[in-house]
Amino acid sequence: MKLLRDNDPRFQWLSWRVGAFVGSAAMLLIMLVVLLGLKQGYFVPKSRLHFVAENGKGMLPGMQVRLSGFKIGVVDSVALNEQAKVDVELLVEERYLKWIKPDSSALMQQEGLIGDHYIEIVGGSPNAPPVEDGAKLTFAPTMGLSEIALDLRGHVLPVIDSVQGTLDYLNDPQGDLRATAANVRRLSTELHETRAAVDKLLANLDRLTGEQVPQVLASTDAALRRTERIAGELEQRLPGMLDRLDGTLGAAQGAASEARSAAGTLRRAVDEAAPRLPSLIRNTDDLVIGGRQVLDGASRAWPLRLWVSPPDASAPLAASRE
The missing domain is CATH 1.10.287 (Helix Hairpins)
Incomplete structure (x- = not known):
């Protein structure tokens, strides 16, 4: 095989081309890193905040720090202090410090049931001044799944025990419920007997009514007719009686007037003869x-x-x- 010559035009400026390619790739890589760093906030000014937690369960460096659901920083370090508690350092972008107040709290949250944990900063008085670099926040511990399960168990077990006690009471053969059920059963039997007696009584009343009601109605009809006849006679005689009564009252009134005049005359005669x-x-x-x-x-x-x-x-x- 014939060897290539060094002065082959295809290999002219090869080293420069390789150097330019490597330099371009390095520049692209650096630009990519810078863009990723800017996007992740690596080149943004940050301030340090910290809080003390009872335990560091679920806390790791690099965890997100969020405010109203938006990432504002990361957890820088998690360390055990001399009091056997956990010191947590946060790196928060300075542009978000204006919304963090001295009375704000840090909460340990989790995305869903099996998602990543993160630190959520909540609360704070709107009129209070913002925190400064190195400020200490209050950590409000939240219950995890195990704590929630234990708390739920503590609330559910008494309910189950109460339900079990209620079931035992209901199933007690000598209990009030069984006695009440027996009384209700006996009362139902007596009600059936009473219903039968009432049905029999109604049948007797129906038969008695069918036999005697026509007679009672006939007697009532005859009495009504006699009453109507008497009322008619009274209606005919009443005007004459009223006229006679008026004459009698007039005569009585005249006699009373005459008696009053005679009494007056006698009184005057007695008064004149008395002396x-x-x-x-x-x-x-x-x-x-x-x-x-x-x-x-x-x-x-x-x-x-x-x-x-x-x-x-x-x-x-x-x-x-x-």
Whole structure:
């Protein structure tokens, strides 16, 4: 085989071409790294924040730090301190510090059930000043699946025990529920018997009604007819009776008026005669005494003394004086 010559034009500037290709690839790689770094925030100014957690379960360097669901930084380091607690350092981009307040809290969250863990910064007073570099946040621990399962177990077990106790009470042969069910069963039997007795009573009432109701209706009809006849007679006689009653009332009213006038006349006569009664009584007494004396004298004269016995003069005089 014939060897290629060094002055072959195809190999001219080969080293320069290789160097340019390698340099372009290196430049592209550097640009790619820079773009990725800018996108990941590696070349953005950051501030350090930290908090202390009771344990470092699920916490790893490089974890995302989020605010309202957006990435604002990463976890820089996770270390155990002298108090057997966990110091967590955060690197947060400075442009997001204006939304982080001194009373903000850091929460351990997880994406779904099996997703990655991340640190979520929440809360903070809107009017409070933003935190500065090196500020300490409050860590609010959240329950994981195991803690949630234990808490749920602590709440569910008493409910299960209560349900089991209720079932035991319901299934107790000597319990109130069984006794109530027996009483209800006995009451149902008595109700059936009562229903049968009521049906029998209704049948007897139907038969009795079918036999006696026509008679009762006939008697009622006859009584109504008699009542209508009496009412008609009263309606015919009532005007005459009312007229006679009006005449009687008028006569009674006239008699009462006459009696009142006679009583007035008598009263006036009595009032007029009352002053004269003592003198009349005295004159009458004198007249009686005089008449008695005349009779006494006549009875002593002849021939009257032969037929008339002389009266006792003392008694009449005494009576007349009285």
